[in-house]
Amino acid sequence: MRGLVSPIEICHTMKLSAIFLCVLCLFAGERTARSIECPDARLSFDVPSEIRAFYRNPDGSCVQCSLGMCGVSQNVPNASTLLWDTEYGSRERGGSGPSRVANYSRKRGLRIYNITGRQTYDWLRWAYRNGRPAAIGAAPVHFQTGCGCHPKEGDATWYVCDNNRTGTIAEYSQKGFERLHESSGTWIVILDYPPTPPRPVIVAWWQ
Amino acid sequence: MKRFLLAIALGIACAPLLVCAQSTDEEVFKGEVTRWGDTVQHIAGDERSKQRRGDEADIMGVPADDNHKWFISIVGSKGCAPCARLRADIRADQATQKNLGAFITLMDGDEMHSDPKSSWSHYNYFLAEDKTQAFRFEKLGIKAYPTIIVQPPLNKAFGDPATIVYKREGYDGDPAKLVKEISAAIKLYVQKQQERKDGGATKAAAARHALPAPARSEISGAFGQNDIGVDPPFVPTPRVDPTPVPNVLPPQIPPPDAKPTPAPKPDATPDVPVDAKDLPPEAVIVYDKNAIASEEQARRLDRVVEKLRAAGKILRVRQIDYRDAPELDVPRDQLPAVVVTAEGRVLDRLTDRLLPFVSEEPKEIGLADVPWNVIWTLITGGGIGVGGAVALLLFAVKAFRAFRLSQGKAPLLSDEQLAQLRAQFETWFKPREPAK
Numbered sequence: 001m002r003g004l005v006s007p008i009e010i011c012h013t014m015k016l017s018a019i020f021l022c023v024l025c026l027f028a029g030e031r032t033a034r035s036i037e038c039p040d041a042r043l044s045f046d047v048p049s050e051i052r053a054f055y056r057n058p059d060g061s062c063v064q065c066s067l068g069m070c071g072v073s074q075n076v077p078n079a080s081t082l083l084w085d086t087e088y089g090s091r092e093r094g095g096s097g098p099s100r101v102a103n104y105s106r107k108r109g110l111r112i113y114n115i116t117g118r119q120t121y122d123w124l125r126w127a128y129r130n131g132r133p134a135a136i137g138a139a140p141v142h143f144q145t146g147c148g149c150h151p152k153e154g155d156a157t158w159y160v161c162d163n164n165r166t167g168t169i170a171e172y173s174q175k176g177f178e179r180l181h182e183s184s185g186t187w188i189v190i191l192d193y194p195p196t197p198p199r200p201v202i203v204a205w206w207q
Numbered sequence: 208m209k210r211f212l213l214a215i216a217l218g219i220a221c222a223p224l225l226v227c228a229q230s231t232d233e234e235v236f237k238g239e240v241t242r243w244g245d246t247v248q249h250i251a252g253d254e255r256s257k258q259r260r261g262d263e264a265d266i267m268g269v270p271a272d273d274n275h276k277w278f279i280s281i282v283g284s285k286g287c288a289p290c291a292r293l294r295a296d297i298r299a300d301q302a303t304q305k306n307l308g309a310f311i312t313l314m315d316g317d318e319m320h321s322d323p324k325s326s327w328s329h330y331n332y333f334l335a336e337d338k339t340q341a342f343r344f345e346k347l348g349i350k351a352y353p354t355i356i357v358q359p360p361l362n363k364a365f366g367d368p369a370t371i372v373y374k375r376e377g378y379d380g381d382p383a384k385l386v387k388e389i390s391a392a393i394k395l396y397v398q399k400q401q402e403r404k405d406g407g408a409t410k411a412a413a414a415r416h417a418l419p420a421p422a423r424s425e426i427s428g429a430f431g432q433n434d435i436g437v438d439p440p441f442v443p444t445p446r447v448d449p450t451p452v453p454n455v456l457p458p459q460i461p462p463p464d465a466k467p468t469p470a471p472k473p474d475a476t477p478d479v480p481v482d483a484k485d486l487p488p489e490a491v492i493v494y495d496k497n498a499i500a501s502e503e504q505a506r507r508l509d510r511v512v513e514k515l516r517a518a519g520k521i522l523r524v525r526q527i528d529y530r531d532a533p534e535l536d537v538p539r540d541q542l543p544a545v546v547v548t549a550e551g552r553v554l555d556r557l558t559d560r561l562l563p564f565v566s567e568e569p570k571e572i573g574l575a576d577v578p579w580n581v582i583w584t585l586i587t588g589g590g591i592g593v594g595g596a597v598a599l600l601l602f603a604v605k606a607f608r609a610f611r612l613s614q615g616k617a618p619l620l621s622d623e624q625l626a627q628l629r630a631q632f633e634t635w636f637k638p639r640e641p642a643k
Binding site for chain 1: 209241247268269278280314316321323329333339340347358369370372399400
């Protein structure tokens with residue numbers, strides 16, 4: 001009968017589609033299908049996915065969502081409560097630029113490094129080397145949370161959590177991350193607070 | 208049918224891209240990011256603290272690494288008296304840098320965190336009521352507050368940073384005792400680490416000066432020894448110090464009663480003079496640390512610095528209290544001010560009086576800027592007076608300046624000179640209050 005397709009043709013088409021999907025993945029920022037989750041020694045960020053869900057981007061507040069996640073990771077309630085009205089200050093919603101972030105940081109007494117331009121990569125490596133995440137420009141007019149890179153020097157794998165998809169921490173190759181970061185205009189914000197330690201574990205080291 | 212299946216596959220493949228695309232506009236002000244260029248800005252707290260410490264200045268490079276610092280974490284609870292006592296003791300020790308102050312230097316105005324630059328350790332205070340932090344300690348089964356936890360540095364110089372080197376539940380109000388316990392635990396841990404590395408040679412050496420192994424009955428309940436099956440090293444300070452560990456640099460643990468290190472003696476040899484030509488151009492923001500600058504003043508300062516940088520006149524920006532820089536010669540009533548220096552010489556002083564004129568955004572001269580009332584008076588044969596003449600003169604200067612700039616030529620009067628001129632005219636012609 002006309003219109004019926006044989007199983008062989010279906011398989012052939014599916015094979016073509018699978019190849020196409022893989023190629024698309026390669027070009028679409030070189031993200032991999034592997035998943036990474038907190039806690040992980042490769043990350044300079046530790047926030048479980050159920051907490052990250054609080055920072056899902058509701059209304060174009062990606063900068064504050066990213067800073068909020070950094071605030072949780074570094075135990076800075078002043079930053080982690082940016083999206084809501086709290087004793088630390090009124091909610092900060094909507095789009096932001098470096099000046100707006102500087103203004104509300106001053107108002108709230110929040111200590112930050114506010115960095116634009118070519119030196120963002122040096123600062124990111126410093127932050128990750130020293131146990132700190134960063135809020136980073138990633139993708140056109142969007143901000144995400146930079147969770148780390150491994151190894152810390154050279155051609156590394158970079159880890160980023162998107163507040164539009166808080167359930168996953170994506171991995172990017174060096175080139176993929178550069179494309180992602182530079183599409184936004186290279187701007188990052190790092191909280192100027194000490195890092196938090198890894199989740200403590202009792203080990204019988206005295207024996 | 209084949210095309211239909213391929214179309215479905217394409218649609219599935221493109222779905223992630225649609226999710227990635229931002230549905231909201233202006234989430235990040237990219238134009239502003241581009242305008243900022245290469246900038247590193249350090250916001251160090253609220254406006255008053257900014258003016259007080261003067262540390263909101265441009266930074267040239269990344270800070271020094273601090274992943275060699277040990278971690279001290281305290282888990283406390285609201286309404287917990289021992290927690291409040293411990294925090295008060297940490298606060299009290301800040302001035303003397305003794306006991307807990309030797310280990311923890313608090314961030315200015317923040318009792319939950321240490322200062323990342325100056326503190327010996329990375330200190331964090333976690334609230335048990337903060338649900339966003341509960342995940343960190345859920346496996347420890349903390350039963351009492353405060354709980355004090357010490358962990359090794361992130362750089363793994365002393366092993367896995369997740370390892371608990373010291374843990375104590377409760378606080379009896381004796382900071383010196385707490386510090387001794389922490390010091391002893393760290394030393395013991397470091398010794399054990401070294402023993403593992405050198406295959407027991409150090410252990411054999413230590414056995415010759417064996418520490419009395421504490422029996423379980425000796426371990427005080429005040430240390431929170433309630434974990435069945437776990438034998439943590441919550442022991443009293445050993446009577447005999449552990450054998451010095453060969454080839455290991457123990458961490459530089461400040462003793463509980465550390466005195467401030469005296470300043471080193473000046474060198475007998477004279478300092479090599481710095482060549483003035485080596486001093487880079489810079490803008491020095493001079494302020495009064497006891498005064499609070501307004502938002503408008505802060506914005507003017509930012510704009511002036513931006514203009515200087517855009518003109519290529521400065522490479523570095525720093526801030527200084529006027530008392531610490533008498534050589535810059537800025538009177539207190541003219542603060543805040545921007546002093547431009549190069550090669551060790553003062554090139555210009557933009558005091559608070561001049562800043563409003565220098566910092567204003569340049570605008571094109573338009574019809575609205577023409578002093579029409581003065582011109583009309585002239586046409587109708589009236590006397591314009593000195594004020595009118597000055598208004599005409601200033602307009603002529605501005606118009607000629609704008610013309611030269613549009614031709615790509617340098618103006619005859621610099622921004623600073625024009626600002627001084629305007630300020631002087633304003634002073635002369637400022638309306639006087641009627642005498643009472």
